[in-house]
Amino acid sequence: MAQKPSIAKGTRDFGPEEVSKRNYIISTIKAHFETFGFMPIETPSFENSDTLMGKYGDEGDRLIFKILNSGDYLAKVEDDLYQKKDAGALTSKISEKALRYDLTVPFARYVVMHQNEIDLPFKRYQIQPVWRADRPQKGRFREFFQCDADVVGSKSLWQEVEFIQLYDAVFSSLGVEGVTIKLNNRKILSGIAEVIGAKDKLIDFTVALDKLDKIGEDGVKKEMQEKGITATAIENLQPLFDFKGSNTSKLESLKTMLATSEQGLKGVEELSFILTATDSLGLKSANLDLDVTLARGLNYYTGAIIEVAAPNTVKIGSIGGGGRYDDLTGIFGLKDxxxxxxxxxxxxxxxxxxxxxLFPPSVTTTSEVLFLNFGQNEALYGLKGVKALREGGVKAELYPDDAKMKKQMNYANKRGIPFVVLAGETEMEQGTYTLKDMTLGTQDKVSLADMIEKLKR
Incomplete structure (x- = not known):
């Protein structure tokens, strides 16, 4: 007996309706990317391992899918190394490539390799799948698409202001009201680590803090303690967990808290600029919130950190995020x-x-009209109408088989096709078509020209 097929955990099949809905989101995002002046690129689904490893911190490295070398990948592994069962050391010998973890590091690699072909500042967008060996759960998959936009070659904070506007524009077009765009700055986090006495534990500090929404205040404190951050430092961090008020009042509190940290105050200055400019421009449907606990545990962020939270009525994690990385291309030899x-x-x-x-009903509409099939001659006559409708921009198709009329009508109903065309001997003699409205149940004899005009409307 044949084994029942399955798919890997954290991956999914997508049916026609799901693909149509996903394409609707992608086309909306893509349209705004291009309106904001971004240009498309694509990079390979897998990269050399040394391109990806070490760029996302220890946790990120563990989530990268490694690809086994072709052929007998164990042939070149020394016996003593094999016997040690050291996964880290063994992996580098048997795997030289890996599936991309995100689109940002491959983009940095792209910029370095094509630096003589692009003009700075370079604005690119990229919509492609990425892979992470994460634990599957609601809203978290091992294979998923990212829709990225980046600008390299400019230190101007106006770029951060533009990205906030871009988020607002996309979610407004999708009809999502009440998203919260959270904002922080890596320099502020560095400053906080400095003033509480945990400067040498910055990475551990930010990785733990980034989990606040998942494991809560007590969980964050426990992880920091396990990472060697002192009890005194954790106690000094307490005001951060109780940070409330307007964005302006939060900025003032940060100025006081970070008075002895030059880097921290620089972060406050940058955030103040972004918040002031955004307030002047206004937002259509999003709320902007200064969140000092926002860390986004990726090591390459150096300035602003952005994360988008869904409306409060939807219990799901972040639906977008990003930030400033001042020297990401430096890891590939292109500095500053x-x-x-x-x-x-x-x-x-x-x-x-x-x-x-919030999905419009029209998103999942495939064909707008189905021509019924009553035989060879009728099918050919119907296809002439189908061709004319398609040339007029109307989605039309012919039922392929000369089946019972009830079966063909049921097919149209199940597909949600709003119009059906009946064309038999009488219609062929008169040069007309019978157009049936499946919603209203009415039908009319029309000429080809009238049918095209009606369906286009």
Whole structure:
């Protein structure tokens, strides 16, 4: 007996309706990317391991899918190394490539390799799948699409202001009201680590803090303690967990807290600029919130950190995020090329739109009209109408088989096709078509020209 097929955990099949809805989101995001002046690129689904490893911190490295070398990948492994069962040492011998973890590091590699072909500042967008060996759960998958936009070659904070506007524009177009765009700055986090006495534990500090929404205040404190951050430092951190008030009052509190940290005050200055400019421009449907606990545990961020939270009525994680990385290309030998970018979480945005009922009905409409098939001559006559409708921009198709009329009508109903055309001997003699409205149940004899005009409307 044949084994029942299955798919890997954290991956999914997508049916026609799901693909149509995903394409609706992608086309909306893509349209705004291009309106804001971004240009498309694509990079390979897998990279050399040394391109990806060491760029996302220890946790990120563990989530990278490694690809086994072709052929007998164990042949070159020494016996003593094999016997040690050291996974880290063994992996580097049997795997030289890996599936991309995100689109930002491959983009940095792209910029370095193509630096003589691009003009700075370079604005690119990229919509492609990425892979992470994460634990699957609601809204978190091992294979998913990212929709990224980045600018490299400019240190101007106007880019951060533009990205906030871009987020607002996309979610407004999708009809998602009440998203919260959270904002912080890596320099502020560095300053806080400095003033509480944990400067040498910055990475451990930010990785733990980034989990606040998942494990809560007590969980964060416990992890920091396990990472060697002193009890005194954790106690000094307490005001951070109780940070409330307007963005302006939070900035003033940070100025006081970070008075002895030059880097921390620089972060406050940068945030103040972004918040002031955004307030002047205004936002359509999003709220902007200064969140000093926002860390986004990726090591390459150096300035602004951005994260988008879904409306409060939807219980799901972030639906977008990004930030400033001042020297990401430096890891590939190209120094002093500042960049900033954001990403849209396609799968989570899908879940938000589904839960809030925001997909327009037209998104899942495939054909607008189905021509019934009553035989060879009738089918040919019908196809002439189908061809004319398609040339007029109307989605039309012919039922392929000369089946019973009831079966063909049921097919149209199940597909949600709003119009059906009946064309038999009488219609062929008169040069007409019978157009049936499946919603109203009415039908009329029309000429081809009238049918095209009616369906185009």
């Amino acid at each position: 090329v500042s960049g900033v970018g954001i990403s849209f979480g396609l799968d989570r945005i899908y879940l938000v739109l589904e839960e809030l009922g």
